[in-house]
Amino acid sequence: xxxxxxxxxxxxxxxxxxxxxxxxxxxxxxxxxxxxxxxxxxxxxxxxxxxxxxxxxxxxxxxxxxxxxxxxxxxxxxxxxxxxxxxxxxxxxxxxxxxxxxxxxxxxxxxxxxxxxxxxxxxxxxxxxxxxxxxxxxxxxxxxxxxxxxxxxxxxxxxxxxxxxxxxxxxxxxxxxxxxxxxxxxxxxxxxxxxxxxxxxxxxxxxxxxxxxxxxxxxxxxxxxxxxxxxxxxxxxxxxxxxxxxxxxxxxxxxxxxxxxxxxxxxxx
Amino acid sequence: xxxxxxxxxxxxxxxxxxxxxxxxxxxxxxxxxxxxxxxxxxxxxxxxxxxxxxxxxxxxxxxxxxxxxxxxxxxxxxxxxxxxxxxxxxxxxxxxxxxxxxxxxxxxxxxxxxxxxxxxxxxxxxxxxxxxxxxxxxxxxxxxxxxxxxxxxxxxxxxxxxxxxxxxxxxxxxxxxxxxxxxxxxxxxxxxxxxxxxxxxxxxxxxxxxxxxxxxxxxxxxxxxxxxxxxxxxxxxxxxxxxxxx
Numbered sequence: 340x341x342x343x344x345x346x347x348x349x350x351x352x353x354x355x356x357x358x359x360x361x362x363x364x365x366x367x368x369x370x371x372x373x374x375x376x377x378x379x380x381x382x383x384x385x386x387x388x389x390x391x392x393x394x395x396x397x398x399x400x401x402x403x404x405x406x407x408x409x410x411x412x413x414x415x416x417x418x419x420x421x422x423x424x425x426x427x428x429x430x431x432x433x434x435x436x437x438x439x440x441x442x443x444x445x446x447x448x449x450x451x452x453x454x455x456x457x458x459x460x461x462x463x464x465x466x467x468x469x470x471x472x473x474x475x476x477x478x479x480x481x482x483x484x485x486x487x488x489x490x491x492x493x494x495x496x497x498x499x500x501x502x503x504x505x506x507x508x509x510x511x512x513x514x515x516x517x518x519x520x521x522x523x524x525x526x527x528x529x530x531x532x533x534x535x536x537x538x539x540x541x542x543x544x545x546x547x548x549x550x551x552x553x554x555x556x557x558x559x560x561x562x563x564x565x566x567x568x569x570x571x572x573x574x575x576x577x578x579x580x581x582x583x584x585x586x587x588x589x590x591x592x593x594x595x596x597x598x599x600x601x602x603x604x605x606x607x608x
Numbered sequence: 609x610x611x612x613x614x615x616x617x618x619x620x621x622x623x624x625x626x627x628x629x630x631x632x633x634x635x636x637x638x639x640x641x642x643x644x645x646x647x648x649x650x651x652x653x654x655x656x657x658x659x660x661x662x663x664x665x666x667x668x669x670x671x672x673x674x675x676x677x678x679x680x681x682x683x684x685x686x687x688x689x690x691x692x693x694x695x696x697x698x699x700x701x702x703x704x705x706x707x708x709x710x711x712x713x714x715x716x717x718x719x720x721x722x723x724x725x726x727x728x729x730x731x732x733x734x735x736x737x738x739x740x741x742x743x744x745x746x747x748x749x750x751x752x753x754x755x756x757x758x759x760x761x762x763x764x765x766x767x768x769x770x771x772x773x774x775x776x777x778x779x780x781x782x783x784x785x786x787x788x789x790x791x792x793x794x795x796x797x798x799x800x801x802x803x804x805x806x807x808x809x810x811x812x813x814x815x816x817x818x819x820x821x822x823x824x825x826x827x828x829x830x831x832x833x834x835x836x837x838x839x840x841x842x843x844x845x846x847x848x849x850x851x852x853x854x
Contacts, residue, residue, distance in 0.1 A: 490759075492758050492759040492778065493778065495756075496757075496758025496759060499755060500761065511755075540794075542756055542791075
């Protein structure tokens with residue numbers, strides 16, 4: 340059964356698109372046929388991060404409007420042939436999306452794909468709402484600072500009350516916390532919230548911590564998802580996250596320079 | 609959803625609706641004899657003329673109607689006005705009486721089962737000005753919430769409210785009765801929102817943005833650090849919120 344994953348946060352600039360690209364690539368690399376959809380109509384970025392911006396012919400809105408078929412719009416990734424990208428339209432806005440149209444596309448994708456990753460735009464308006472509405476799992480990307488945490492909390496509220504699963508009284512969306520741009524040094528100096536702080540505020544299952552890393556910017560600039568940079572800490576962090584999501588038991592890393600704190604942290608729960 | 613909010617934000621609104629709770633004296637009548645009512649009311653007013661001057665007043669006909677005693681609403685309104693009071697509502701009236709009151713421009717409040725014993729006590733019972741959404745005070749129910757109440761979410765309970773998870777900053781929980789929170793309380797908690805001064809808030813970890821009982825509130829700045837992070841109860845004593853550890 341296909342799973343729809345929404346990557347969302349509420350706040351902008353926390354790493355949703357980077358995460359969507361990395362997770363989708365990670366899942367495809369593990370042998371699962373995966374599609375990643377850019378819901379940020381009007382501000383499309385996913386194609387840049389995925390390095391397929393020069394191969395976009397049709398987009399999400401074209402498919403919704405029936406101007407192109409899904410197969411025409413899906414772009415096969417050049418690094419992994421199990422990964423497909425459905426880019427957003429740059430010339431339209433979020434109003435071009437309709438719940439019915441999105442639902443139809445997702446239903447069609449579900450027949451063919453194992454995982455469908457929805458890259459949500461920032462905010463809680465129509466684009467973000469439609470990105471999460473049909474989701475089965477939600478990856479909440481949060482930076483270790485108060486406004487990001489607050490916005491994530493708001494998003495969690497919306498997930499639990501306004502999604503299709505909530506409206507139809509099905510099992511709730513499974514929520515996972517991804518703490519990105521984490522810097523243990525700055526946590527030690529008290530400049531950043533710690534993993535414990537964020538978890539206490541959100542009370543959410545931690546799927547992984549992605550350290551602040553130069554490799555993320557380099558990867559974005561070169562149009563290759565950071566997960567393919569296996570030497571980088573961020574790339575390894577995303578690989579761990581994908582493995583954990585698929586049920587593998589991987590110890591958390593990048594939380595502290597010293598080892599051992601981790602056991603303290605999670606032995607508690 | 610997005611279009612509407614964006615368009616609206618272009619014009620700054622010149623009005624908005626807000627809800628709040630007031631303390632209003634209730635005149636509970638036990639007789640339909642207009643002349644006696646006028647005399648006794650005059651005596652009361654004389655006791656504290658300044659207090660009653662232009663004071664809003666809701667009159668309660670529940671007792672009268674229980675004993676099938678009809679009263680002339682027009683005459684009653686006249687004497688209330690004559691004594692310097694401003695009638696702003698009727699409750700416990702019959703359909704006919706409510707209709708008459710509405711014709712006189714007096715709003716109808718739904719009847720409330722008042723349990724206070726003496727009349728003076730009844731006069732002190734604060735009543736909301738808004739028409740009540742839930743009038744069945746006897747059908748007290750407990751609302752149980754087992755999942756976290758997230759920022760931006762709002763929960764309203766007609767009776768007691770029990771929350772077994774946390775209440776995040778930016779969330780709002782309201783109950784006409786008591787509130788119990790067994791996770792961290794970081795949002796706003798308002799108990800006794802329909803004026804029940806006996807309502808209490810119980811929580812295991814008080815970090816609230818705002819706590820309120822029957823309209824008496826404290827914001828987090830007024831909550832001292834010493835009482836946070838331990839189980840407390842909050843209740844109303846002489847119109848002041850008292851926070852005590854349990």
